[in-house]
């Protein structure tokens with residue numbers, strides 16, 4: 422895999438040059454991450470706590486670690502000290518745990534709320550109703566050690582571009598709707614994490630501010 426050539430080719434296609442490229446390096450060896458780092462990449466996406474724990478000490482200090490996968494509450498403590506952004510916060514329980522771990526180490530942890538937009542049945546992600554309920558919960562106001570930086574979503578795995586576009590558009594719609602609500606100061610809706618190797622251009626057209634790209638950079642995963 423020519424990581425450098427792949428990165429250059431991808432960057433060239435960006436519709437929004439300000440959209441952040443998160444290089445999804447899950448399952449890939451450190452040598453691949455170091456190669457991407459040499460090409461200027463600082464943001465890396467991983468989906469397993471154990472894997473981040475192994476890679477993090479081996480990479481330069483200014484590497485930004487994005488936890489993009491499903492995160493179990495009991496593992497938050499392992500990444501709390503250094504994680505740059507947790508994309509997949511999909512329950513109030515998890516949000517409260519992140520807040521608790523942040524409090525312990527006196528760090529405000531940036532997160533995104535994962536919204537379920539795909540047609541596929543998935544256990545992960547809030548639906549609009551759950552989101553509303555959480556925001557109205559009295560204990561929501563008291564989160565002192567998390568910042569909700571925005572929303573994240575994954576489109577249905579399909580060739581149907583209209584379907585994908587529709588789903589991204591619905592996420593953007595929810596994002597804009599939420600911005601108009603009166604929300605506590607720790608909710609700062611700035612980021613919309615949507616788009617992967619197969620659909621990042623559609624995502625950018627629909628307003629993505631960060632794309633999570635793995636296989637198009639590092640090759641398919643085994």
Ligand SMILES: *Cc1c(COP(=O)(O)O)cnc(C)c1O
Pocket residue numbers: 445447468489490575616617618619633634635636637
């Ligand atoms: C693996 C993964 C990606 C990257 O997928 P590619 O198709 O390889 O670009 C993006 N987001 C999440 C949440 C992932 O788990």
